[in-house]
Amino acid sequence: EVQLVQSGAEVKKPGESLKISCKGSGYSFTSYWIGWVRQMPGKGLEWMGIIYPGDSDTRYSPSFQGQVTISADKSISTAYLQWSSLKASDTAMYYCARLEQLVPEYWGQGTLVTVSS
Amino acid sequence: SYELTQPPSVSVSPGQTARITCSGDALPKKYAYWYQQKSGQAPVLVIYEDSKRPSGIPERFSGSSSGTMATLTISGAQVEDEADYYCYSTDSSGNRGVFGGGTKLTVL
Numbered sequence: 001e002v003q004l005v006q007s008g009a010e011v012k013k014p015g016e017s018l019k020i021s022c023k024g025s026g027y028s029f030t031s032y033w034i035g036w037v038r039q040m041p042g043k044g045l046e047w048m049g050i051i052y053p054g055d056s057d058t059r060y061s062p063s064f065q066g067q068v069t070i071s072a073d074k075s076i077s078t079a080y081l082q083w084s085s086l087k088a089s090d091t092a093m094y095y096c097a098r099l100e101q102l103v104p105e106y107w108g109q110g111t112l113v114t115v116s117s
Numbered sequence: 118s119y120e121l122t123q124p125p126s127v128s129v130s131p132g133q134t135a136r137i138t139c140s141g142d143a144l145p146k147k148y149a150y151w152y153q154q155k156s157g158q159a160p161v162l163v164i165y166e167d168s169k170r171p172s173g174i175p176e177r178f179s180g181s182s183s184g185t186m187a188t189l190t191i192s193g194a195q196v197e198d199e200a201d202y203y204c205y206s207t208d209s210s211g212n213r214g215v216f217g218g219g220t221k222l223t224v225l
Contacts (some may be wrong), residue, residue, distance in 0.1 A: 035214065044219040045152075045160065045203050061213060062118060095159055102207050102214055103150055107159040 002026040004034075004096055004108035011114045012086050019082035020111045022096030029077035030054035033099040036070060036081050039110075040092045050099060051079055086115045119143060119208040121217035128223040135191040137220045139204030142185055149187035150205040151180060153198075154219075160203065164189060194224045 007021040022034065036048040049060035053072040060070070072079040079096060094111050097104035121141040129135045139149060149167050152160035162171055164180035167187060177192045187206075191198055204217040 037216075044201075045154075045216040047214040047216060050214075059212060102211065103162075103165065103205065104152075104160070104214075105162065107161075110159055 002098060002106045004098060004106055006094075006096060006108040006111045009112040009114070011116070013117055014086060014088055014115055016086050016115075017082070017084050018086055018113065019080050020094060020113065022079045022081075022108050024077045024079070024098065027098070030074050033102065034072065034079040035097050035099050035102075035104055036068075036079075037095045037097060037104070038064075038092045039095065045095075048081070048094075050102070053077075053079065086113075088115050088117075091115045119213070119215050121204050121206060121215055123202075123204060123217040123220045125218070126221045126223065128225065129194050131196055131224055132193050135194045135198070135222055135224070137189045137191075137202050137204075137222065139187045139189070139217050140185050141187075141204075141206060141215075141217075143209045144182060144185050144187055144206060146209065147206045147211075149180065149182050151178075151187075151189045152203045152205060153200045154203065155200045163202075191222075194222070196224050198222060199224045 003025045005023045030053045033050045035050040038046045048064045051058045051070045053074045069082045096108040098106040151164040153163045154160040163178050167182040168180040179190045201219045203219045
């Protein structure tokens, strides 16, 4: 059974750094793209970027380029989304998803990130 | 940047047919996909490649696409179908995904 399990909710202050994770199981982690999706409170889904764990090829939506870093450690079947300096506007639910030809097929349960002073 | 446009809301009575549209310039060449998101839950794929239904999705969900518009149809909508629905596709380069703004379906 394909599963994506994300790390738990985080509460951070503006300016702090953060790295959240997404662990895949039940399939060959290096053979499928993983994508990250943001959902701000009460708002829609936004495609942030993707990574191919097999070779770490990474692509970002223009809106998120330079704002976040996507990475993966294939030895532990885990993808990451990180910020070097959080802003209040980063408060959102973040989902990872396994992609089939760029289409989110299986989703993680989501990680709620709250940034507040 | 590429955009997919959906109506913000659609409302039907139980048993009626709900239709949610999604327009985008690349849809004549790219497939549309539809996700259902209930409150507090992760999205679930309900239609893929314009009109195919994943296993486990009720037959009342169907999809179609013509020109620059894709349509999700829920025939005989049920109260449990109340949710936000998002269309999804890729831009013309095929390198980037994009979601529509979402449509809140009310079945009341």
